[in-house]
Each structure stands twice: as C-alpha cells, then as structure tokens.
Amino acid sequence: MATFRWEGLSMAYDHAGSGDPIVLLHNLGGNRTIWQAQFDSLAQTNSVYALDWPGYGESDVPIDGYTIENHQRLLAAFIDSHQLRGLTLVGNCFGSAMALIYARRNPQDVRALVLVNPLTGATLRPTMSGWAARLLRKIPLASLGGVIRLPAAVAALVLREQLGVRGRRMSAATFAPLRQRWTSTGALRPVAAILPELPRLSELDSFEPDSDFPPITTIWGAQNRVLSAAAGARLNTTLSPQHALTLSESGHLAMIEDPEPIIRAIEAAAGSRQAAH
Numbered sequence: 001m002a003t004f005r006w007e008g009l010s011m012a013y014d015h016a017g018s019g020d021p022i023v024l025l026h027n028l029g030g031n032r033t034i035w036q037a038q039f040d041s042l043a044q045t046n047s048v049y050a051l052d053w054p055g056y057g058e059s060d061v062p063i064d065g066y067t068i069e070n071h072q073r074l075l076a077a078f079i080d081s082h083q084l085r086g087l088t089l090v091g092n093c094f095g096s097a098m099a100l101i102y103a104r105r106n107p108q109d110v111r112a113l114v115l116v117n118p119l120t121g122a123t124l125r126p127t128m129s130g131w132a133a134r135l136l137r138k139i140p141l142a143s144l145g146g147v148i149r150l151p152a153a154v155a156a157l158v159l160r161e162q163l164g165v166r167g168r169r170m171s172a173a174t175f176a177p178l179r180q181r182w183t184s185t186g187a188l189r190p191v192a193a194i195l196p197e198l199p200r201l202s203e204l205d206s207f208e209p210d211s212d213f214p215p216i217t218t219i220w221g222a223q224n225r226v227l228s229a230a231a232g233a234r235l236n237t238t239l240s241p242q243h244a245l246t247l248s249e250s251g252h253l254a255m256i257e258d259p260e261p262i263i264r265a266i267e268a269a270a271g272s273r274q275a276a277h
Contacts, residue, residue, distance in 0.1 A: 001014060014049070021085075029178075038259060079102075112271075126230075163257065164254075217242060
C-alpha cells in the first residue's frame with residue numbers, strides 16, 4: 001500500500017506494473033480491494049492504480065466534506081500528482097459516476113472509460129436502495145454514521161443483497177473483508193454523508209457523448225439489486241457505449257463475482273491486448 005496526501009488527509013492506494021495507466025475506482029461501501037483480481041492481472045501489462053475514496057479502506061475518515069465536487073478534486077489531484085495521461089478510468093457504481101464526470105471535464109487526459117454498474121439518478125431510482133436513499137436523506141444520518149455500528153447479521157444481509165446467484169455460490173471467506181468493514185464503527189459515515197449529493201448524478205442520464213469523447217464500455221450485473229440493470233440498458237441509449245456487456249449471474253460486485261470478462265473488457269478498452277472475439 002502507498003499513500004497520497006490530499007488537503008491534510010492520507011489517501012491509500014495500490015500501484016503495480018508499468019505501461020499505460022489504468023485507475024480503478026470503487027463503489028460506495030466498498031474499497032480498493034474489490035478490484036484485486038483485475039489489479040493483479042492488468043498489472044502484467046499496464047501501470048495500475050486502485051484508490052480508496054475518503055472514509056473507505058485504509059484512507060483517512062474525514063468528519064465532513066463528502067461531496068461529489070470534493071471527490072472530483074481528489075481524483076484530479078491524484079491523477080495530476082502521478083502525471084497520468086492517456087489513462088483508462090474504471091469504476092463501479094459511484095466510481096463509474098466519478099470516472100464519467102472526470103472524463104467530461106478532462107476528455108483530453110482519458111483514453112477510455114469502463115463503467116461497471118454506473119450510478120445515475122435513473123439507475124438508482126427504481127430500486128429499494130433508491131427508495132432508502134430518498135428516505136434517509138431526510139434523516140441526519142451523517143452525524144450518527146460516525147458512531148453507529150452494524151450488527152454482524154445486518155452486515156451479512158447488506159453484502160448478500162449486493163450479490164447475484166454467482167456470488168452467493170462463492171465461499172463466504174471471499175467477501176469476509178467487505179462484510180467486516182460494514183461492522184466497523186463509522187463505516188456508515190461516508191455513505192450517509194454523500195446521500196444528499198446523489199440527485200446531482202441525474203445529470204449523467206441526459207449526457208450524450210460526441211464523437212471526440214473517450215470510448216465507453218459499460219458492464220452490468222444483470223442481477224444487480226442496488227442499481228437497476230434495466231435502467232442501465234436505457235442509459236446505454238444515451239451513452240452510446242462502444243461495447244456493452246451484461247453478466248447474467250452477477251450483481252453489484254460483478255468484478256468479484258465474475259472477474260475474467262471484466263478483465264478482458266478493461267484490456268480491450270485500454271488497448272493492452274487485442275479484444276477477445
């Protein structure tokens with residue numbers, strides 16, 4: 001693990017390999033280790049970075065400042081400090097939204113985007129998660145999130161809801177670090193604090209890239225219950241991805257549940273290997 005100083009905070013990340021850069025961005029509630037299979041494989045051909053967002057993994061947990069704009073400033077500072085150009089940005093859920101917003105602002109720096117289960121207003125709205133987010137925005141959870149600790153049984157349920165049938169067949173040990181993360185004191189703070197910001201992501205639902213925009217690959221877990229894969233299919237009509245992949249037995253953590261197709265999709269997008277046919 002390495003650290004990156006940003007506005008007085010220590011941000012954790014992993015780096016391995018050399019070549020054209022790839023940056024992996026995790027979802028809300030996750031951490032950089034969700035990408036371990038992709039990280040290890042892609043580092044054979046590329047310079048790969050996996051970053052922990054503030055409040056997650058081994059990054060510092062600020063009391064406040066959980067805004068989309070701050071996440072964008074952090075991402076821009078991280079990319080600039082490592083002088084990453086021609087990079088492939090890969091995200092899951094919130095990480096996909098941050099990758100897409102960054103590319104809209106800095107298209108000249110981005111080679112390609114791989115958006116796994118992209119979070120937008122439309123993909124969140126139809127789900128139970130969307131309903132819960134709307135309800136919880138009315139409750140002052142940000143302050144409570146720093147002291148609340150989920151019981152192990154609740155944490156297990158939270159994780160199970162993120163998995164498709166493929167993930168549910170996997171060993172419980174595979175997901176133990178994520179499950180344990182949900183039981184730690186303060187784990188809810190970064191999730192709760194950013195809920196009021198999520199309506200801003202509706203701007204992505206109407207974004208139509210022009211011909212000069214970096215090529216997009218979208219990947220959906222068809223059994224995603226956190227976000228709506230059906231809404232994701234509709235999102236593809238405006239994003240016009242160069243490649244669109246659906247993993248039939250995977251859910252919100254498709255990169256863990258079915259890593260190989262995602263590895264191949266990132267390789268193809270980054271140009272590190274010939275796309276599989």
